[in-house]
Amino acid sequence: MSEVIGIINQKGGVAKTTTAINLAATLNQKGKKVLLVDVDPQANATTGLGIDKTNLEFSIRDVLLEECEIQDAIISTDYEGLDVLPSNLGLSKLEKQLAGETAPEYILRRYLETVYDDYDMIIIDSPPTLGRLAYNVLVASDSVIIPVQTEYYAMEGVVDLLDAIKEVEEKLYSETEIKGVLLTMHDKREKLTNEVAALVQEYFKDQMFKTIIPRNAPVKRSAADGVPCVIKYPESTGAIAYLKFTDEFLERI
Numbered sequence: 001m002s003e004v005i006g007i008i009n010q011k012g013g014v015a016k017t018t019t020a021i022n023l024a025a026t027l028n029q030k031g032k033k034v035l036l037v038d039v040d041p042q043a044n045a046t047t048g049l050g051i052d053k054t055n056l057e058f059s060i061r062d063v064l065l066e067e068c069e070i071q072d073a074i075i076s077t078d079y080e081g082l083d084v085l086p087s088n089l090g091l092s093k094l095e096k097q098l099a100g101e102t103a104p105e106y107i108l109r110r111y112l113e114t115v116y117d118d119y120d121m122i123i124i125d126s127p128p129t130l131g132r133l134a135y136n137v138l139v140a141s142d143s144v145i146i147p148v149q150t151e152y153y154a155m156e157g158v159v160d161l162l163d164a165i166k167e168v169e170e171k172l173y174s175e176t177e178i179k180g181v182l183l184t185m186h187d188k189r190e191k192l193t194n195e196v197a198a199l200v201q202e203y204f205k206d207q208m209f210k211t212i213i214p215r216n217a218p219v220k221r222s223a224a225d226g227v228p229c230v231i232k233y234p235e236s237t238g239a240i241a242y243l244k245f246t247d248e249f250l251e252r253i
Helices: 016-029 060-064 087-097 104-114 132-140 158-171 191-208 217-225 237-251
Strands: 002-006 033-038 082-085 121-125 143-149 177-186 209-215
Touching: 002 016, 002 132, 016 033, 016 082, 016 143, 016 177, 016 217, 016 237, 033 217, 060 087, 060 104, 082 143, 087 132, 104 132, 132 158, 143 158, 177 191, 191 209, 209 237, 217 237
Parallel strands: 002 121, 002 143, 033 082, 033 121, 143 177, 177 209
Antiparallel strands: none
């Protein structure tokens, strides 16, 4: 049975998608069969694994609208044992379309349950909002990882996310554990960056991952190339950090 992990933060630009892609790829390198689920209309997790988002027969939008089976939408990548449930811009219209559904927050979970036996890990990249799509991610996930960029407004939105997790537990009767908080895009040369990192670590304490993901040019380049950094630039500081983070993540399971 799969372990389902949501990578979530309603604030954009925190390396959420980069974390999802490189975690999925590193788990795959370690012999895990992995499904990466793209629940972001920007579809960067889809393109980040080399999938053309403009040429999809089916996408996660079709799955959530119950217009196809999840197996029909899943695509194999160039890496054996690493599959993607892709997204595209059409997903942006789904918030309104789900409004009339019964228990719309449970749709993703119901479909993922049908492929639990096919994967060791299911990693979900979430949208940078707290709408119905994000609630689908929270309900579907056994636990979540919260990436936080080390910048001045780092905590902006995180408190709302914690409230949303509590709401899911209390009103939707779905327990979602916070697996950990991951500092990203860190530049140790900048005083402000180090101060923000210290504040976030003080707030979350034992929930923090010890690994910190640095700001690193190869991470950006690999995303544009549609290849995970841990595969294309394995000796870069960014890739090495994601390898360490994945090891730390596995220790928490």
